[in-house]
Amino acid sequence: MVRATDPADGAVPTFSMSERDRRWDLARAFMARRGLDALLVFGEHEDAGPAPFAYDTWFTNGRAGTTVVFPRDGEPVSLLPMEMFTKDHLESARRGDTIWIPPENLRMPRDSRVVAGTLKELGLGKAAIGVVGLEPYPPWHPEGIVPYRLWNTVLAELPAADFTPVAMALSRLIMPLGAEEIAVVRHSAHIGDAMVRAMVETAAAGVPESEVYAAGMAAGHARGTTPAAMHLWTGPDPLASGLPPWSYRPQAPRVLRDGDIVSAEVFSNVAGRHTQHQVTITIGEPHEDLRRAADVARAAYDAGLDALRPGRTFGDVVDDIRRPYADAGGWEFGPAIHTLNPMIAAGGFPNDASRRMAGADTYPPEDGHRPTMAADLELEPGMTFALEPNYVYGRQLAYLGGTVIVGDDDPIELNPYTAQVLRAEGVPARSGRDMSTG
Known part of the structure; x- marks a missing residue:
């Protein structure tokens, strides 16, 4: 690696x-x-x-x-x-x-x-x-x-x-990028890390989640790019992935509390070359189930690094990544890997949220399994992947990872910083910030 x-x-x-x-x-x-x-x-x-x-x-x-x-x-x-x-x-x-x-x-x-x-x-x-x-x-x-x-x-x-x-x-x-494109992807990944570090430095009990979001986006803008809107959910046990609800309906952002999790998907984009960064930030001590889930997700991440080598198929890589899940006793939240630049293949996963999440049985039924897209894709040097393994115990979701480039031999790991659960470093506030504009 x-x-x-x-x-x-x-x-x-x-x-x-x-x-x-x-x-x-x-x-x-x-x-x-x-x-x-x-x-x-x-x-x-x-x-x-x-x-x-x-x-x-x-x-x-x-x-x-x-x-x-x-x-x-x-x-x-x-x-x-x-x-x-x-x-x-x-x-x-x-x-x-x-x-x-x-x-x-x-x-x-x-x-x-x-x-x-x-x-x-x-x-x-x-x-x-x-x-x-x-x-x-x-x-x-x-x-x-x-x-x-x-x-x-x-x-x-x-x-x-x-x-x-x-x-x-x-x-x-x-998909196999040229030397100039790889340099741009490295630059994008560097900016993505800076965005996540800004979020870690801002997150704390008493801070509105919108300030964490703003800190990450500002770090991207300040470094000369316009990141795509990030996915961000917070709470003691958020099991969701998407834009924060206050971005599409009129409501106040949550104020972070001790014991919360910030679960985010950060997208950096430089000149049309994309990197992706999976983020799990804890406010205070992480829940024991989160620690366990993070261990499984990290094992899957390491398996992915070992698997991302020229000549293998994407389907082979997906199988290797998911092997640590087999007897872990929890469940997989979403795909653990997909291609970048462009996004044409994604790992399969069992889509059994209706069995795992309370209240989900009232929603339209989902397919029992999401098959791997483009499983026959043969890996070549220069291909880029979002390696984003995830795992859940109870309601504690660990989502981690970043961007990896297939090298001539060993994979090139661009974002080891986000391949772990992160701890908030912001200054706690006694109460939520004043969100009024008057």
């Missing part, structure tokens, strides 16, 4: 034109192997949050939320959603930023008329075109991201074109 070191000089890694050429050459070779004349790549809105469908940025190194047309024998054309994107492009060029798509290869907007028109303009009216956006991308897009009306119109405008979904195949092609 190799552990990442902190950046020595604080320099921010960037993507060069050589990285652009590496990616575009991969895309052209992919099209040649599959007999494709072009790729049509749909991208999701830039504020999509964790695990976005942002394949467009892999081609453009630009703002997310575009549609890319990439002819095999030409340069990609980027379709923009609105004029603000052209203004940002112009200002970035004026400042001397590295721009991958020149102005003459931009179009606007990205509706069906412009998509069809661009394909015709490039002589692709009767072409074989690989499409990224039609296939499932769970959990957010179980049947793809392309709107029915847009796609129906494109098909009607180009009846002689042969469209083929290629997202899964392209995903596997781009």
Whole structure:
């Protein structure tokens, strides 16, 4: 196992034109192997949050939320959603930023008329075109991201074109990151650790959970990135994972108490390269069941590090990670591992919350088992994974882990700090902070 070191000089890694050429050459070779004349790549809105469908940025190194047309024998054309994107492009060029798509290869907007028109303009009216956006991308897009009306119109405008979904195949092609991308992932992981440390330094009895959330996000922003909204739940025994409830309904954030747990999922994102950090922070002494659960989760984490090696399949890795759970006597809360950059595979787990959680039997029934996604994926150096084992005794959930890169031999562990239960270091308050704005 190799552990990442902190950046020595604080320099921010960037993507060069050589990285652009590496990616575009991969895309052209992919099209040649599959007999494709072009790729049509749909991208999701830039504020999509964790695990976005942002394949467009892999081609453009630009703002997310575009549609890319990439002819095999030409340069990609980027379709923009609105004029603000052209203004940002112009200002970035004026400042001397590295721009991958020149102005003459931009179009606007990205509706069906412009998509069809661009394909015709490039002589692709009767072409074989690989499409990224039609296939499932769970959990957010179980049947793809392309709107029915847009796609129906494109098909009607180009009846002689042969469209083929290629997202899964392209995903596997781009998962092994290049050297410049790995440098960016290391930087993202460093920022993620700083976010978690800020949360640990803030959390204490009497402190509103929103201040812990704010401390983590501020640490990310201060280091030059815009993290996706983190998942955070608190309480003596929270068994949930998602955005804090006060972010989507009008209610006050909880005030932390002695004996509470802060359970969080922190997402760091630098230039479209993502890292993930599983966080369990205790306020005061941890419950004995939490200690036991953490021991099992840590054993699974160590098994994952041993398993993440080139040539193995993702399914093999999942089986190894879950082996410590077999006779432990507790239960597994969620998947213990999934891919990053992009998120196309996730470990299976028994989805038996209705049996384990009081009151869950009144909710719609869930499948008894979540199978492993892309179990046949063969590991290659440069692939990135969120290794996030979890385990529960009673209602005490230990969720820990971080980002791991598959190395040439040993895995590269980027976040050993969060591969353990953490202890809050903030200053306790006599009562909750004044949350009023008046």
